[in-house]
Amino acid sequence: MTSEPHWLVLMAILAMAAATYPMRAGGFWLMGHVPLTPRIRKILEASPGAVIVATIAPIIVREGVPAAVAILAGGTVMYLWRRDYFAMAIGMLAAAGVRALWF
Amino acid sequence: MQKKKRAKKPYWSRDGLALGARMLLPIAPGMMAFGVAVGSTTAAKGFSFIDCLLMNALVYAGASQMVAMELWPQTLNLSSIAALAVIAGTVNARMLLLGASLRPWLGTLPAWQIYPLLHVLTDPSWIASMRYHREGGWDVSVLLGGSVMFFWMWMIAVSAGYFLGALIANPKAIGLDLVMPIFFAAMLIPLWRGPKNIVPWFTAGAVSLLFYYFIPGWWYVVAGAAVGSIAGGFSDDE
Numbered sequence: 001m002t003s004e005p006h007w008l009v010l011m012a013i014l015a016m017a018a019a020t021y022p023m024r025a026g027g028f029w030l031m032g033h034v035p036l037t038p039r040i041r042k043i044l045e046a047s048p049g050a051v052i053v054a055t056i057a058p059i060i061v062r063e064g065v066p067a068a069v070a071i072l073a074g075g076t077v078m079y080l081w082r083r084d085y086f087a088m089a090i091g092m093l094a095a096a097g098v099r100a101l102w103f
Numbered sequence: 104m105q106k107k108k109r110a111k112k113p114y115w116s117r118d119g120l121a122l123g124a125r126m127l128l129p130i131a132p133g134m135m136a137f138g139v140a141v142g143s144t145t146a147a148k149g150f151s152f153i154d155c156l157l158m159n160a161l162v163y164a165g166a167s168q169m170v171a172m173e174l175w176p177q178t179l180n181l182s183s184i185a186a187l188a189v190i191a192g193t194v195n196a197r198m199l200l201l202g203a204s205l206r207p208w209l210g211t212l213p214a215w216q217i218y219p220l221l222h223v224l225t226d227p228s229w230i231a232s233m234r235y236h237r238e239g240g241w242d243v244s245v246l247l248g249g250s251v252m253f254f255w256m257w258m259i260a261v262s263a264g265y266f267l268g269a270l271i272a273n274p275k276a277i278g279l280d281l282v283m284p285i286f287f288a289a290m291l292i293p294l295w296r297g298p299k300n301i302v303p304w305f306t307a308g309a310v311s312l313l314f315y316y317f318i319p320g321w322w323y324v325v326a327g328a329a330v331g332s333i334a335g336g337f338s339d340d341e
Contacts, residue, residue, distance in 0.1 A: 008179040009154055015184050016171060017161035019192035025221045027202030028209070036207060039336055046303040046335025047204040047328060048233045049294045051197065053304045054311035054327025055226070056284040061312065067281055074285040078292040088129040091285035095278030 065102070070095035111241060113212050119244025124252040126231040126245070129289075133282020134227065134253065135260040136274050141165050142264025144172050152265055159261045163223065163254065167194035170321065197325040200332065201229045208236050209243060216243075223250040227283070230290045237294065302338040307331025 034040060060067045074091025077083065145155040145168070162168055170190055176183035201224060209217050220243075228249040235245050274280050294300070311327025318326075 008184070009150070010157070012179055012184045012187050013154065013158045013161060015188040016158070016167070016191040019188040020162050020164050020167065020195045020198075021222060023192060023195040023198040024202060024224050025218055027199035028205055028217065028221060029202070030199075031203045031206035032210060036210075041207060043332045043336030044204040044207060047200050047332040048230060048237075049291060049300060050303050050307035050331030050335060051200060051226070051324070051328040052230065052287045052291045052294075053307040054197075054324045054331060056287050057308040057311045057327070058315040058323055059281075059284045061315070063281065066278075067284060070278060070281045070285050071288040075288045075292055078289040082293070084126070084129040084286075084289055087289040088282065088285055091289070092278035092282060095281045095285075096276060099276060099278070 066095045066098040069098045113209055113241050113243045115244045115247075116242050117244070119242035120248030120251075122235075122242070123228070123232065123245035123248030123250070126235065127227055127249040127253055130227050130282055130286040131256060133279055133286070135256060136279040136282070137165055138257045138260025139264035139267075140274075141168055141172075142261035142266075143268045144169060144264075145261070146265045146268070148172050148175060152262075155261065155265050156258065159258060162191060163225075163257070164191070164195050164198075165257075166321075167191045170194055194321045196322075197328055198224065198226075200325070200328050201226070204233065205229075205246075208241065209246075212243065220247055220250065223254045225250060225253055227286060228253050230287065234290055234293055299338065300335075303331045303335025306334040 031040075031044070056071065060071060070091045073094035074087040077087040077090045081087075141159070142155065145158065146152075150158070158168060167190065171187050174187075174190060176186070202221060224246075228246060231249055232246040235242075278285075307327045307330065309327075310330040311323045314323035314326045
């Protein structure tokens with residue numbers, strides 16, 4: 001891409017930005033034009049968990065056992081003690097351990 | 104987690120900024136490793152440092168940038184630029200849900216306070232802030248503090264990666280590539296509210312995996328999250 005006229009590169013960056021910001025702002029904007037019925041509220045309340053599961057499920061199947069063990073370890077620590085840092089540390093340690101010893 | 108007993112209205116506070124930043128520290132190492140990777144990939148593609156900073160400040164969505172770097176066309180013209188925009192839009196379409204879910208919390212604030220903030224919205228700052236809000240907090244500074252701190256850490260990590268290349272020889276060996284999913288999983292635990300979560304969560308995972316395996320592209324997160332949320336909204340619990 002080094003031979004491109006520079007303004008085309010800038011155009012491409014601006015086009016990507018112009019496509020991304022509406023995704024960040026669009027959901028918030030749209031919900032301002034939709035009545036927040038109890039049903040809509042319930043859907044929105046379910047979204048953090050749904051986003052998390054939809055994000056990590058493919059990662060677990062793609063990365064296999066190390067990811068599953070790491071997530072299980074981190075989740076267990078969180079369940080037992082509710083300590084974010086500790087959960088992260090144990091999760092990463094579990095991933096590193098499984099990868100070093102096994103996979 | 105601090106809870107101020109106030110009316111259920113959004114407000115701003117200096118303490119909230121610090122709390123928001125603190126809540127995101129556990130995921131900082133993984134996020135910075137990702138930023139380093141984005142910076143070094145952008146440098147390897149031949150972008151100038153200023154262009155790299157511009158892209159990260161204006162697009163500010165690492166996953167979509169990595170895909171764009173991979174697919175960056177040989178020659179830029181109107182149609183290849185449009186293709187890059189479509190790629191960025193689809194990879195980032197999941198963020199529609201993030202913004203939507205913020206409406207009940209932030210909806211009463213004036214638009215000029217919210218729309219600039221939404222530009223620095225990221226998945227981790229959203230997840231951490233939604234947890235805070237779910238536990239009864241209404242301080243919007245928590246979202247702002249975490250998001251702004253994340254933005255600057257990201258810019259620093261990208262810059263370091265641009266000039267120093269792959270700083271970390273093997274991020275996988277120390278589990279850095281899994282920091283994001285571990286953080287997400289840890290954030291999932293406090294969201295558990297009993298069996299009523301089973302339907303939306305299971306649906307989200309199943310739909311995401313179906314799309315991951317059978318539908319080309321980057322639709323799996325958005326599809327899984329949207330269908331899972333709707334399933335949650337329509338499952339009768341109480």
